[in-house]
Amino acid sequence: MTEIIDILISASFWAAVIRIASPLILATMGELICERAGVLNLGIEGIMVIGAFTGWMAVYQGMPLWGGVAVAMLAGMLFGLLHSTLTVPFGLSQHVVGLGVTLFATAAASFAYRLMLPEVTSPPKIQPFQPLDIPVLSDLPWLGQALFSQTALTWAAFAVAGIVAFTLYRTPLGLAVRAVGENPAAVEAQGLSVTGLRMGAVMVGSGLMAVGGAFLTLSAFSSFFFEMVNGRGWICIALVVFGAWKPGKAVLGAILFAAFDALQIRLQQTSMGAVLPYQLFLALPFILSILALILMSRRAEVPAALMVPYNKGER
Amino acid sequence: MSKSEGAEVVLRLDRISKSFGALKANDSVSLTLRRGEVVALLGENGAGKTTLMNILFGHYVADDGEVEVFGQPLPPGNPRAALAAGVGMVHQHFTLAGNLTVLENIRLGTEHLWARRHPDARGKVERLSRDFGLSVHPDAKVCRLSVGERQRVEILKALYRDARILILDEPTAVLTPQESEALFATLRKATGLGLSVIFISHKLHEVMAIADRCIVLRHGRVVGEVDTHATDKGALAAMMVGGELSLPRAEARAPGKVLMQLDSVTTPDHGAVPGLKQVSLALRAGQITGLAGVSGNGQAALAEVIAGLALPSAGTLSLHDARITDWSPRVALSNGVGRIPEDRHHQGSIGDFDLTENAVLEAYRTRFSRRGWMNWRAARAFAQEIIAGYDVRCPGPETRIRLLSGGNMQKLILGRAMASGPDIILANQPVRGLDVGAIAYVQGQLIAARDRGAAVLLISEDLDEIMGLSDVIHVISQGRLSPGFARGSMSAADLGLWMAGQKFEGADAA
Numbered sequence: 001m002t003e004i005i006d007i008l009i010s011a012s013f014w015a016a017v018i019r020i021a022s023p024l025i026l027a028t029m030g031e032l033i034c035e036r037a038g039v040l041n042l043g044i045e046g047i048m049v050i051g052a053f054t055g056w057m058a059v060y061q062g063m064p065l066w067g068g069v070a071v072a073m074l075a076g077m078l079f080g081l082l083h084s085t086l087t088v089p090f091g092l093s094q095h096v097v098g099l100g101v102t103l104f105a106t107a108a109a110s111f112a113y114r115l116m117l118p119e120v121t122s123p124p125k126i127q128p129f130q131p132l133d134i135p136v137l138s139d140l141p142w143l144g145q146a147l148f149s150q151t152a153l154t155w156a157a158f159a160v161a162g163i164v165a166f167t168l169y170r171t172p173l174g175l176a177v178r179a180v181g182e183n184p185a186a187v188e189a190q191g192l193s194v195t196g197l198r199m200g201a202v203m204v205g206s207g208l209m210a211v212g213g214a215f216l217t218l219s220a221f222s223s224f225f226f227e228m229v230n231g232r233g234w235i236c237i238a239l240v241v242f243g244a245w246k247p248g249k250a251v252l253g254a255i256l257f258a259a260f261d262a263l264q265i266r267l268q269q270t271s272m273g274a275v276l277p278y279q280l281f282l283a284l285p286f287i288l289s290i291l292a293l294i295l296m297s298r299r300a301e302v303p304a305a306l307m308v309p310y311n312k313g314e315r
Numbered sequence: 316m317s318k319s320e321g322a323e324v325v326l327r328l329d330r331i332s333k334s335f336g337a338l339k340a341n342d343s344v345s346l347t348l349r350r351g352e353v354v355a356l357l358g359e360n361g362a363g364k365t366t367l368m369n370i371l372f373g374h375y376v377a378d379d380g381e382v383e384v385f386g387q388p389l390p391p392g393n394p395r396a397a398l399a400a401g402v403g404m405v406h407q408h409f410t411l412a413g414n415l416t417v418l419e420n421i422r423l424g425t426e427h428l429w430a431r432r433h434p435d436a437r438g439k440v441e442r443l444s445r446d447f448g449l450s451v452h453p454d455a456k457v458c459r460l461s462v463g464e465r466q467r468v469e470i471l472k473a474l475y476r477d478a479r480i481l482i483l484d485e486p487t488a489v490l491t492p493q494e495s496e497a498l499f500a501t502l503r504k505a506t507g508l509g510l511s512v513i514f515i516s517h518k519l520h521e522v523m524a525i526a527d528r529c530i531v532l533r534h535g536r537v538v539g540e541v542d543t544h545a546t547d548k549g550a551l552a553a554m555m556v557g558g559e560l561s562l563p564r565a566e567a568r569a570p571g572k573v574l575m576q577l578d579s580v581t582t583p584d585h586g587a588v589p590g591l592k593q594v595s596l597a598l599r600a601g602q603i604t605g606l607a608g609v610s611g612n613g614q615a616a617l618a619e620v621i622a623g624l625a626l627p628s629a630g631t632l633s634l635h636d637a638r639i640t641d642w643s644p645r646v647a648l649s650n651g652v653g654r655i656p657e658d659r660h661h662q663g664s665i666g667d668f669d670l671t672e673n674a675v676l677e678a679y680r681t682r683f684s685r686r687g688w689m690n691w692r693a694a695r696a697f698a699q700e701i702i703a704g705y706d707v708r709c710p711g712p713e714t715r716i717r718l719l720s721g722g723n724m725q726k727l728i729l730g731r732a733m734a735s736g737p738d739i740i741l742a743n744q745p746v747r748g749l750d751v752g753a754i755a756y757v758q759g760q761l762i763a764a765r766d767r768g769a770a771v772l773l774i775s776e777d778l779d780e781i782m783g784l785s786d787v788i789h790v791i792s793q794g795r796l797s798p799g800f801a802r803g804s805m806s807a808a809d810l811g812l813w814m815a816g817q818k819f820e821g822a823d824a825a
Contacts, residue, residue: 173428175419182412188374189410190424190472191395301414 003270004263013262014146021251021258022150022157023048023215028236028243028250029164030076030208035240036168037201038181038305042098043083044209045233046105047076049226051210053109056217056224057116059126068218069153069211076210077203079105084202088195091309102233110226129153129219153219158251160208165247177201181303184310194310209233235289242293244300256292260285322349324386325511326371326402326480331380333366340366342535343380348480353502353512355526355543357519359555359750361708361720363535364515365407368482372404373397384480403473407484409465413458417468420457421475436475443474446508447501463494470501481505482513487521488748491610499525517555517750519548533557556752567786567802571600573636574738574770575621580630582616582794589794590616593630596789596796598739598770603761604799605785606774609814613794614774615657618743621772622654623647648677653737655728655745657774659721663728666717670709673716674698674731701730706756722753729760740764743774758784778807792816 007013027048034041041047055072059065079101086097117123129151132138137148168174176197180187184194212232217224235257243250264281267273273281326348333341340363348354356364369375371382376392383389384400397404411420422436440453449467457465466486473481481502487495502512502525516522522529523543531539531554539554575598582590591613598604608614619625620632623644632639634650647654656662664673675683675694683694698712705726709719716724725745732740742761746754761784765771775781781788788805790797790813797813812818 171429172422172426175415175423176428179412179415179420179423182414183410185406185408186410186412186420186423189394189404189406191393191398192424304413 003272004267007263007266007270011142011145013266015149016262016265017255017258018147018150018154019220019258020261021254022154023212023220024232024236024239024254024258025157025161025212025251026215027209027212027233028239028254029160029247030205030212031236031240032205032243032245032247032250033164033177033208034202034205035306036181036245036303037177037198037205038184038303038308038310039084039087039198039202040094040098040237040307041080041083041202041205041209042095042237043079043101043105043206044098044236045229045231046102046109047079047206047209048213048216048229048233049109050075050079050105051213052217052228053113053213053224054210055214056126057112059218060124065129065218069214072210072214073207076213077207079210080203080206081199083206084199087309088198088202091311094307094309106226113224113226123223123225125222126218128217128222151219153215157212157215160211161247161251168247178303181305184305184308188310198310209236212236238289238293241300242289242296244296245303249296253292253296257285257289260288322351324348325350325384326513327383328367328371329381329383331367331370331377331382333370333375333377339535341370341377344532344535344537346530346537348511348513350511351506351509352528353506353514353526355522355529356513356515356532357517357522357529357551357555358532359517359752361722361750362532362555364532365484366535367532368404368484368513368515371397372402372482398476398478401477401479402482403470403476403478403480404482405466405469405473405484405486407486407488409469411457411465411468414456416454416456417451417460417471418453420468421453421472425476440471440475443471447471447474447504448497449501463490463497466490466494466498467501474505478510480511480513482515484515485517486514487516487518495521519551522551523548531555552751555750568601568765570602570786571768571770573597574600574634576633576636577620577627578631578633580620580627580632582620582625583628584794588615589613591620591627591796592794594794594796595630598772600738600768600770601765602786603765603771603773603784605781605788606772606791607778607781607788607810607814608776608791610776613791614743616794617791618657618741618774621647621739621741622652622656648735649681651735651738653732653735653740653769655725655732655740655742657743657747659724659728660717664716664724667715669713669715670702670707670719670727671695671698671712673727674701674712677731678735697734701727701734705730705733705760722749722756725749725753725757729757733760733764737764738769740769740771741774742771744776745773746775746777746780778810782807782810790814792819795819 027044031041031044051072054075055068058071059068063071083097083101086092087094131149131151134148138144140148168178176187176192180194180197187194187197213229216228221228239250239253239257242253264284268278268281324347328344328346330343330345331341332343344367358364366375370377373392373394373396381388384402387400389400390396418437418440421440437453444450449471451464451467457468486498490498506512514526526543529541529543529551530537531551533555577594577596579593579595580591581593584590588611594617606614616625620627623642623646626642632642660666671694674697679689683690695712701707702709702712707723707726709723740761745757745761749757761771761773773781773784786802787799788810789799790810792814793816797818
């Protein structure tokens with residue numbers, strides 16, 4: 001027990017929590033935008049792989065780090081365009097298209113990797129984002145290390161969450177996005193384009209997912225592996241539900257999940273880790289997430305038109 | 316002479332035509348609307364009223380013809396242009412987002428997407444709701460509002476955009492009589508302030524009450540245009556259906572033996588909706604039992620008990636003098652209970668199933684399958700039989716049922732319920748939302764079922780319907796059931812006192 005308390009009060013634990021949460025927050029915000037507009041984007045897992053790959057490759061080819069982020073975002077938006085073209089104007093099944101995009105994107109990353117680096121056995125490293133030194137805040141005892149020694153991309157993740165929340169709740173655009181996920185006929189009747197809003201939301205959302213993927217190669221690690229996204233996309237879909245489709249609650253969910261993840265790594269090194277099989281620790285964040293999901297999502301208001309294609313003029 | 320004769324013409328539809336495949340929904344329809352005038356667009360379901368208005372509003376593009384608003388031609392297929400020209404439409408199925416507040420719904424689409432909020436939106440909405448008598452709280456979430464309140468939000472939405480022409484598509488279909496009165500008061504205020512209204516309806520008494528002029532559509536064509544004060548309901552009805560038509564009235568008959576008996580049946584309350592309180596009711600062969608009452612007073616609970624969807628928490632149910640112990644929808648069906656559910660879209664049919672599949676929903680395990688395999692040939696033949704026998708107008712049995720009009724959907728459900736020759740027929744709001752022709756048809760079928768010896772329970776909120784068809788009338792109020800009143804023994808006003816629950820107190824004391 002004291003071992004767990006020791007972990008929880010260590011500054012390095014909280015620094016890890018924030019770091020693990022960052023890509024989840026970015027991709028969760030992306031998924032949240034899509035779903036608020038009425039489109040379930042199961043392409044998230046593959047789009048994160050594409051983001052991780054293109055961002056890293058751009059930097060490896062000599063672009064600046066922020067250039068890599070921009071390239072990842074553009075690549076994500078391109079896959080978002082593919083997804084939304086099939087699901088919005090053509091009204092195809094969002095499940096089938098989403099899984100298809102994930103398979104296609106993952107395979108495309110693999111193909112491009114082999115094409116561009118045919119001779120390489122282990123992936124080359126890049127110089128990733130470094131923790132920012134913020135005057136005063138970073139020098140605070142404990143807090144400075146726990147919360148204020150993060151990379152610029154982490155700060156960007158939290159800023160994105162704020163911008164998404166502000167846009168959804170404080171601007172006419174956000175109003176239109178929330179309405180199009182609830183009752184597209186209402187949007188149509190007010191003279192706005194259902195197709196435009198939904199495609200736009202999916203493209204921007206997919207761009208954010210790709211940046212979430214790029215966080216892994218450009219900030220968390222310094223290289224690209226095929227297995228590195230490792231189900232984070234699916235976690236983000238659960239986090240949107242956990243957050244009841246609200247940005248603030250979704251960020252809390254991401255931090256909670258990250259905390260469980262950081263905790264399980266550290267628990268493996270304690271005396272408990274010597275007794276219990278390590279797989280149990282690996283499963284811990286998922287088990288706790290499922291429990292939290294059950295508790296939190298009872299009264300959630302699902303966007304009423306989520307996964308319902310809009311066909312103009314149909315009864 | 317209409318009161319606004321000579322006033323400025325605000326809207327002119329000129330020879331509008333529109334076809335959907337082989338169907339001519341609008342055939343050279345022309346219409347003018349003047350300032351301060353209410354024009355009723357009257358016609359049966361499928362006559363082309365809604366299509367015409369959707370063309371005006373830019374949801375559809377006409378094949379031919381022109382629309383002029385305030386003397387300016389309106390570009391086709393552009394709702395934005397229609398809104399900008401001052402046309403506001405209140406759709407039959409509300410176009411509101413339930414997760415947003417009233418104010419948010421009203422503001423939606425009125426501002427540039429990137430701009431900050433309109434500073435005085437709230438003030439304008441409050442002013443409009445005061446001026447037009449449309450009281451609704453601007454910060455209430457739409458999903459928590461009643462149907463009447465939602466309609467007020469729809470009207471506010473149009474007024475907020477400075478609409479000068481209001482189109483209301485079947486606005487009273489979902490309202491209580493009191494709410495309809497309030498709506499008419501609002502419309503009178505609006506025309507007094509110089510707005511013009513197109514009122515789409517198939518309810519004749521409302522058209523007579525509110526409209527200055529009536530335009531009657533049939534099969535997509537204008538078949539008549541009359542000043543309301545120069546005509547009467549009978550003439551309008553004849554124009555709508557293309558001939559004289561009277562609603563069936565059932566003649567009195569001697570009742571037969573009791574087929575189903577409820578004794579002191581009680582069911583639990585569901586929140587604000589009361590359950591049944593010690594209800595005793597006998598359904599007799601050859602008799603239509605009418606159940607009158609304001610919606611939400613226990614009608615649903617009674618229907619659920621009879622259909623086997625709910626079990627009483629106290630009291631007993633007997634069928635043919637035998638007490639029922641094991642009761643479920645399947646047992647009810649196999650014991651000859653035919654059901655016409657209250658909500659034909661959600662309980663009565665599966666929208667994306669075709670007519671064949673919907674037709675066999677109640678009997679697919681028994682009549683239409685053998686050793687676990689569906690007999691689709693028999694199923695299709697059965698669907699064809701209903702389509703022909705009950706005049707279901709549709710392209711064929713492969714049509715998805717959601718594409719049918721309400722009347723045709725109801726005829727299929729009616730045919731399905733009647734196919735097994737049920738002894739007991741539970742008809743819950745069987746004609747709600749149907750047009751005159753379909754109402755006459757459905758009611759005629761219920762009377763025919765009675766005449767061959769079935770016991771019919773007719774649940775309706777429409778007193779005229781109850782009084783016209785029932786051999787015996789019960790009133791339900793707060794889950795309590797009144798004694799049965801024989802045909803003609805009670806006036807509508809007397810029944811109204813029972814519906815309001817006042818008479819129950821007297822009966823309890825006695």
